[in-house]
Amino acid sequence: MSKLFAVRKGLIEIISSRQTRYIHAVNGVDLQIGLGENFGLMGESGSGKTTTALMIAGVERPTEGRVFLDGVDIWRLKSSELKAMRKRVQMIWQDPYDSLDPRLDVYHTLEEPLIIHGIGETKEKRLDIVSKALQSVDMAPSEYIGRRPFELSGGQRQRVCIARALTTKPEFLILDEPVSMLDMSVRAGILDLLLELRKREGLTYLFISHDLAVMRYMTDRMSVMYLGMIVESGATEGIIENPMHPYTQALFSAVPDPRVKRQRAPVIGESPDLTDLPKGCNFHARCPRRMEICRTVGPRLFSATKTHVVACHLYH
Amino acid sequence: MRRSVSLSNTLTLVRVGMRDLRGDKWGLTGLCMMLSFVVIALLVPYFPLYDPWEQSGADVIAPPSWNHPFGADIYGRDVFSRVLWGTRVSLGLGVLAALTSFFVGAVIGSFAGYYGGFLDDIMTRFIDVFIIIPRVILLILVAALIGTEVWYMALFIGLTMWASTARIARAQVITFKERGFVKAAALLGAGDVRLLFLHILPNGIYPAISNTTLQVADAIMTEAGLSFFGLGDKNVITWGQIINMGMLSISSWWLVVFPGAAIALMVLAFNLLGDSLELRLKPRLLR
Amino acid sequence: MLDIADLSVVYRGYRGVLKAVDKVSLAVEDNEVFGITGESGCGKSTLAASILRVLPQSAEVTSGRILFRGIDLRSVSEAEMRKIRWKQISIVFQNAMNALDPVYKIKDLLKEPLRVHEGMPDEETKRRVGEVLNLVRISQSRMDSYPHELSGGTRQRVMIAMALICRPQLVIADEFTTGLDVIVQDQILADIEDLRQKLGFAMILITHDLSVILEACDRVAVMYGGRILETADSKSILQDPRHPYTRALLDSMPTIRDAKKKLRSLSGSPPDMLNPPTGCRFMSRCTFATQLCQTDPPNLQVGVGRYSRCHYALDQGFKRR
Numbered sequence: 001m002s003k004l005f006a007v008r009k010g011l012i013e014i015i016s017s018r019q020t021r022y023i024h025a026v027n028g029v030d031l032q033i034g035l036g037e038n039f040g041l042m043g044e045s046g047s048g049k050t051t052t053a054l055m056i057a058g059v060e061r062p063t064e065g066r067v068f069l070d071g072v073d074i075w076r077l078k079s080s081e082l083k084a085m086r087k088r089v090q091m092i093w094q095d096p097y098d099s100l101d102p103r104l105d106v107y108h109t110l111e112e113p114l115i116i117h118g119i120g121e122t123k124e125k126r127l128d129i130v131s132k133a134l135q136s137v138d139m140a141p142s143e144y145i146g147r148r149p150f151e152l153s154g155g156q157r158q159r160v161c162i163a164r165a166l167t168t169k170p171e172f173l174i175l176d177e178p179v180s181m182l183d184m185s186v187r188a189g190i191l192d193l194l195l196e197l198r199k200r201e202g203l204t205y206l207f208i209s210h211d212l213a214v215m216r217y218m219t220d221r222m223s224v225m226y227l228g229m230i231v232e233s234g235a236t237e238g239i240i241e242n243p244m245h246p247y248t249q250a251l252f253s254a255v256p257d258p259r260v261k262r263q264r265a266p267v268i269g270e271s272p273d274l275t276d277l278p279k280g281c282n283f284h285a286r287c288p289r290r291m292e293i294c295r296t297v298g299p300r301l302f303s304a305t306k307t308h309v310v311a312c313h314l315y316h
Numbered sequence: 317m318r319r320s321v322s323l324s325n326t327l328t329l330v331r332v333g334m335r336d337l338r339g340d341k342w343g344l345t346g347l348c349m350m351l352s353f354v355v356i357a358l359l360v361p362y363f364p365l366y367d368p369w370e371q372s373g374a375d376v377i378a379p380p381s382w383n384h385p386f387g388a389d390i391y392g393r394d395v396f397s398r399v400l401w402g403t404r405v406s407l408g409l410g411v412l413a414a415l416t417s418f419f420v421g422a423v424i425g426s427f428a429g430y431y432g433g434f435l436d437d438i439m440t441r442f443i444d445v446f447i448i449i450p451r452v453i454l455l456i457l458v459a460a461l462i463g464t465e466v467w468y469m470a471l472f473i474g475l476t477m478w479a480s481t482a483r484i485a486r487a488q489v490i491t492f493k494e495r496g497f498v499k500a501a502a503l504l505g506a507g508d509v510r511l512l513f514l515h516i517l518p519n520g521i522y523p524a525i526s527n528t529t530l531q532v533a534d535a536i537m538t539e540a541g542l543s544f545f546g547l548g549d550k551n552v553i554t555w556g557q558i559i560n561m562g563m564l565s566i567s568s569w570w571l572v573v574f575p576g577a578a579i580a581l582m583v584l585a586f587n588l589l590g591d592s593l594e595l596r597l598k599p600r601l602l603r
Numbered sequence: 604m605l606d607i608a609d610l611s612v613v614y615r616g617y618r619g620v621l622k623a624v625d626k627v628s629l630a631v632e633d634n635e636v637f638g639i640t641g642e643s644g645c646g647k648s649t650l651a652a653s654i655l656r657v658l659p660q661s662a663e664v665t666s667g668r669i670l671f672r673g674i675d676l677r678s679v680s681e682a683e684m685r686k687i688r689w690k691q692i693s694i695v696f697q698n699a700m701n702a703l704d705p706v707y708k709i710k711d712l713l714k715e716p717l718r719v720h721e722g723m724p725d726e727e728t729k730r731r732v733g734e735v736l737n738l739v740r741i742s743q744s745r746m747d748s749y750p751h752e753l754s755g756g757t758r759q760r761v762m763i764a765m766a767l768i769c770r771p772q773l774v775i776a777d778e779f780t781t782g783l784d785v786i787v788q789d790q791i792l793a794d795i796e797d798l799r800q801k802l803g804f805a806m807i808l809i810t811h812d813l814s815v816i817l818e819a820c821d822r823v824a825v826m827y828g829g830r831i832l833e834t835a836d837s838k839s840i841l842q843d844p845r846h847p848y849t850r851a852l853l854d855s856m857p858t859i860r861d862a863k864k865k866l867r868s869l870s871g872s873p874p875d876m877l878n879p880p881t882g883c884r885f886m887s888r889c890t891f892a893t894q895l896c897q898t899d900p901p902n903l904q905v906g907v908g909r910y911s912r913c914h915y916a917l918d919q920g921f922k923r924r
Contacts, residue, residue, distance in 0.1 A: 213857040259860070
């Protein structure tokens with residue numbers, strides 16, 4: 001059975017020229033995503049989730065470690081092979097107002113990947129593919145095909161981006177916060193569309209978000225990231241029912257909900273600077289349940305149950 | 317397919333630019349002035365004028381009169397005719413210089429901005445060199461080495477002006493490289509050429525275009541200056557040449573004022589147009 | 604304390620006249636937390652700015668009254684308004700990075716309102732600044748920092764401190780936790796509630812996040828297309844919404860605590876405010892719309908202090924179709 005296999009480690013960026021300091025954006029992250037899986041990556045800003053996604057997509061080069069797609073290290077590919085890979089792996093970005101070339105109308109935007117990869121030899125064939133792509137995102141071709149981005153709402157733009165990603169018949173779709181910038185009433189429509197498309201086309205998803213509720217709605221398995229490291233992984237519903245890592249617990253209790261009387265997030269202070277990571281556990285300075293060992297030794301991920309792994313000394 | 321996209325988009329651009337121009341008094345003025353110059357340049361052979369090279373002993377240094385509206389120079393040649401004929405070369409020279417500057421500057425600036433890193437460092441230093449070295453000195457050198465033929469001068473004036481366009485192009489490319497739709501296109505598999513010429517430049521080149529419009533005026537002024545110092549091409553009529561002749565007879569104000577006014581008007585026209593373009597083109601297509 | 608009646612605000616641009624706020628009425632009591640929610644373009648930020656008269660040049664208030672403790676804020680002079688601004692009503696914006704002047708230290712930023720609005724001498728300001736930093740739980744050592752040296756949450760706390768330093772009676776918070784991590788947001792919301800209890804001020808909380816509004820506010824107004832569609836206390840809105848739009852918003856919120864449910868979304872887009880439709884603004888996207896909705900719904904009173912702009916507001920509930 002073919003599997004999508006991603007293993008990578010830290011990405012380091014130089015930010016100050018006087019004395020080289022490094023931003024440990026992603027620090028030793030291992031992920032495995034199976035074919036046809038619906039996998040979520042959860043984290044707040046600065047957690048490294050977007051950088052991780054970019055490394056998987058083949059956009060940002062990992063400083064250490066490898067990314068395997070069906071057993072092939074994508075960072076070792078020749079440029080022609082890399083281009084072929086781009087047909088299989090596509091990405092939906094966060095900002096629908098920035099993801100479309102303002103000069104191109106919907107037809108040309110959707111046609112571009114076809115031209116790049118030589119799909120559809122005649123204009124008629126390409127028009128056919130473009131129309132079908134628009135229909136699959138619930139947009140009537142006759143109405144939208146000639147429109148320019150400024151004539152489209154946020155939700156419509158995002159649908160066009162999804163249609164664009166689908167034109168090359170990809171297997172793997174990376175979605176980086178695809179609904180965060182959309183109005184609430186529009187989000188559900190896009191999310192449902194994505195779920196339906198996955199089933200219909202048999203896609204594999206990597207869904208990234210900072211919103212726990214959206215993550216629950218969209219994914220089957222997930223990993224929680226904090227400051228460049230994975231702190232908890234497992235079945236989404238399992239993590240929601242029983243969050244084990246104190247950070248996940250804090251995230252959970254911080255989500256506002258008028259229907260329940262909830263405890264406030266029992267966390268102190270704010271995230272440390274990414275250039276100045278603490279020794280030991282990344283989270284220990286803010287953790288309400290920290291122990292002596294947390295200050296000096298960084299916890300490893302270990303299996304709490306068959307499907308649930310945590311990186312926390314509390315569970316050793 | 318690619319070509320037709322660019323064409324339809326350019327047409328939209330022109331259409332949009334024109335639409336707003338209607339409300340822009342100064343821009344409209346500039347446009348009209350420029351068009352007048354173009355019309356004059358094209359149609360001057362058909363005007364009933366004195367032959368601009370025809371000398372006349374009788375009219376030597378004749379002040380403006382009914383016969384010679386702008387007077388006559390030291391060879392008795394009609395200044396009015398010379399000024400109108402001068403439009404052709406001055407305009408042509410200005411445009412050629414500006415276009416040269418645009419292409420050289422845009423290419424160098426775009427590559428520097430796109431590839432970044434070491435290449436960018438080198439090219440930026442190279443650009444800085446051209447900013448620092450005084451243009452006039454460079455051009456005097458060129459005139460000394462290659463001669464003063466007007467079309468060569470136009471080319472070389474362009475080759476000394478490109479630095480500002482390069483800096484603008486570079487900054488724009490760097491900015492647009494980071495835009496979402498460019499990154500998205502890269503992820504779709506688009507190569508460098510496609511990204512630069514179909515996405516980055518079509519969206520980002522406008523400030524460079526308006527800068528180039530201003531450079532036409534700049535080039536004309538430069539030529540006028542060089543001619544004034546005697547470095548111009550004596551075989552053609554440019555406004556600078558007319559003024560240069562005027563130096564030989566200082567008290568004859570008409571030999572300086574009329575060509576000078578022509579230069580000033582041309583410069584004004586292109587400045588108004590350039591400023592207006594800068595305002596009009598920029599925000600329009602960006603969202 | 605604050606009584607807004609029939610307020611209308613338009614923006615004049617080259618494309619026409621944009622009716623951003625259309626005959627809005629609401630009332631805020633002393634020490635109350637009043638929430639205004641709605642999606643992008645509904646006019647909530649324009650409404651906030653019009654209270655303090657800090658609208659941009661292109662905007663114009665075309666009708667209505669804004670009464671603050673009996674004073675009509677629309678008719679007072681600019682000098683009078685300046686006395687009210689910050690001392691009686693203050694505002695906290697979203698995205699403090701853009702709102703804080705980057706070349707000034709925190710302590711100088713905080714001193715400024717005291718100098719300008721209270722004419723306080725220098726020695727006294729020092730004490731007050733220290734006091735307010737304590738209130739928002741920023742350590743005194745941060746006084747000499749610049750905004751870019753602080754984290755997002757801390758910057759937002761500085762904004763809150765600036766808003767509270769003159770002890771206003773009403774604080775308007777315009778999307779002031781949007782963009783912050785959820786944990787930080789939670790801390791700040793908790794802290795500001797504590798401060799409210801301690802210092803005693805009323806708050807108008809504006810955000811598009813419905814869960815935050817319903818949790819933090821006593822009463823809520825739901826805005827759409829420049830109009831307030833429903834006003835009620837939070838509990839009633841949650842349990843018994845009397846407007847299809849409110850119902851739709853509630854149905855579009857995914858939860859983490861209850862059982863997983865299918866979300867509902869709205870098709871279409873918000874109305875074009877240059878040419879708003881006659882009749883109900885929400886009609887084109889409403890699943891309960893009928894012929895009747897082509898006439899503009901009146902503001903019906905549904906209960907004590909509860910209003911809804913829907914012809915069917917008095918019928919029970921808008922159950923899912």
